Amino acid sequence: MHTDTERCLRAVQAKDARFDGWFFTAVLTTGIYCRPSCPVVPPKPQNMTFYPSAAACQQAGFRACKRCRPDTSPGSPEWNQRADLVARAMRLIGDGVVDREGVPGLAARLGYSTRQIERQLLAELGAGPLALARAQRAQTARLLVETTAVPMAEIAFAAGFASIRTFNDTVREVYALSPSELRTRALTAKSNQKTNGQKTNGTATPGALTLRLPFRAPLNPDNLFGHLAATAVPGVEEWLDGAYRRTLRLPYGHGIAALTPAPDHIGCRLTLTDLRDLPVAISRCRRMLDLDADPVAIDDLLRTDPLLTPLVDKAPGRRVPRTVDEAEFAVRAVLGQQVSTAAARTHAARLVIAHGEPVDDPEGGLTHLFPSPEALAGLDPESLALPRSRRTTFTTLVRQLADGTLRLGAESDWDEARVRLAALPGFGPWTVEAIAMRALGDPDAFLATDLGMRRAAQELGLPSTPAALTARAAAWRPWRAYAVQYLWATDDHPINFMPV
Missing domain, CATH: 1.10.10.60 (Homeodomain-like)
Structure with missing residues (x-):
């Protein structure tokens, strides 16, 4: 976008926060760079130049503005x-x-x-x-x-x-x-x-940091935090005092994140065993809450379908609840096949107690990290309270994750990952697309076989068979994962008895 000078100028002159993170404004006369929504009087157009990243501004010799703090902008969507x-x-x-x-x-x-x-x-x-x-x-x-x-x-x-x-x-x-x-x-x-009588960010717990995670408005926290709380695995996740809390497995140690929705930011309290993990913990929390999304662009496209327009207008800014650990979500998706949400949580909780690493949580009730694929690869399949076919699915998945045959991570090619997942025994369209949507972060993932989706589609007058619904959803691309969130919301997202 930074090459479209006229569009960038309009955004800066309007102090439009929607474009924060899309591009950065460097001011030739002052040697500083700003976010588009900087509150100062906009410079003259001839004194502005635009860059695609903060790093490019810094490399060109510009310093960060002390007023708008451009380095804290939401990431580019x-x-x-x-x-x-x-x-x-x-x-x-x-x-x-x-x-x-x-x-x-x-x-x-x-x-x-x-x-x-x-x-x-x-x-x-x-x-x-x-x-x-x-x-x-x-x-x-x-x-x-x-x-600190x-x-x-x-x-x-x-x-x-x-x-x-x-x-x-x-x-x-x-x-x-x-x-x-x-x-x-x-x-x-x-x-x-x-x-002035305002509360400051205290950090009574050793190693705890309190910060704000910015996002592009609007953000509807209901489905985002509601889904995470409804599917929380005891010991690994909890909803406590208005915050979603969970343990994090990080490169140098582990941590606990407490995330609290606020009107203009997400409050984030991180307790880390090693401060070197701070940028990774922030990145994963932002990714889990989908905070770098561009809700205006997404909602504008979905509103072009007259049957989706009322849903978007009622609660704009829905995000896709994602994950902090792609392998963990894949394991949990298999545990949730053809059972209720409560049963899936029970299965996961048993694995956590038996194979998860214990952690201390003086501020709440979290007890373990979710087990790593390496820890799960050595378990006795007979110890799993699952049908024999799903045991095979589970053991095949964790074995391939542990030995690197299957890699699910930030570097994953979404289409290639789908092909590899679909080749695993017991992986049908729902499991593959659920992992693509919530673990890999594909904004166009689409759960056409999901029972809640089909029921919502039928109530709205949309086609309810998977093939017909997929054909209709072509107009929602590349934001079909967000359409799923709006459709789920019509039926309070019943996450029971998911297909394979």
């Missing part, structure tokens, strides 16, 4: 609605792969050469993988500096910097302030909040 090389690379960079494995590790996961990845990212985003990862490190550093009392030396390495000097230089270059100055400003702001 492009990376969650596409499955091409650039989108998959951006999802992996957000998951911290470059910091942990370097650019060669990123290339190996994607099956391309480092040169090809560099070239494509530069062409579309104006920055290569190292610059994009550096921008993410700078944002992580700022979060830790402003929200952790010593600067520890923050430098937790944020992924190779040295304290690189940390100091990067923070000064991006924010025009030293790390110590950033912390002083944050402490002054908190002090002013206390003086």
Whole structure:
């Protein structure tokens, strides 16, 4: 979008928050870059230039605006609605792969050469993988500096910097302030909040961080948090005091996330055993709640169908509830085949107690991480209270996940993953599409055989047979997964007795 100068100018002049994260405005006279909705008076058009990413702005020598904090914009919806090389690379960079494995590790996961990845990212985003990862490190550093009392030396390495000097230089270059100055400003702001009687973000629990996750409005939290709460596995997930809480398996340790809906953000409280996992934990929480979606574009397209228009107008901004762990969701999808939601939760809870890793949760009732595929691959199939055919489905799935034959992750090609899943015994269209929608994040996944979907379609006057409904849904592409959310909402989403 950054190449459409007239459209970008209109968005900046209107301070349109819908375009935050789509592009960034660099001001030639001040040397700063902003989000489109920056509250300051817009610069003259001749003094503005536009970039596709914060990393490209930083690489061109611009500093982040201190008013609008462009580094905290919602992510571009492009990376969650596409499955091409650039989108998959951006999802992996957000998951911290470059910091942990370097650019060669990123290339190996994607099956391309480092040169090809560099070239494509530069062409579309104006920055290569190292610059994009550096921008993410700078944002992580700022979060830790402003929200914790952790010593600067520890923050430098937790944020992924190779040295304290690189940390100091990067923070000064991006924010025009030293790390110590950033912390002083944050402490002054908190002090002013206390003086004005406002509640500040306390972190009484060691290792706990409190932050806000931005999103593009509108956001309807009902189906999003309602579904997560309704399907929560005891010990791994819970709904407590207005927050959805769950354990997280992370690259360097584990964590607990507590997510609370608010009108203009999602409150996020993270308790981590290793601060190096902060950017990954944030990325996975955002992905689970589908916070980088563009609800206006989605709802506008769905409104073109007159039978969907009343549903969209009644509760706009529905998101697709996703997952923080693709392998975990695939296992849970198999456990939920042809049983009620309550029975699926019971099956999952038994696995958690028998094979999950214990965690401490002083703020709630979470007890375990969901078992890894490696832990489940060695279990005795006879211990599963499942029909024999579903035991075969389960054991085949976890074995292939454990040995790497089947890979479900941010790097997955959605069509290729569908083919591999469909080849597994006991995997029918519903299971494949459910995993594509909620684990892989395909916004066009469509559960035409879902019983709740078919019942809702019939009540609305839509075709109710899978083939006819799929044909009608062609007009909803590429947002059919969102149409599923609106249709489910008409019947309060009965998630009982799911087909295979």
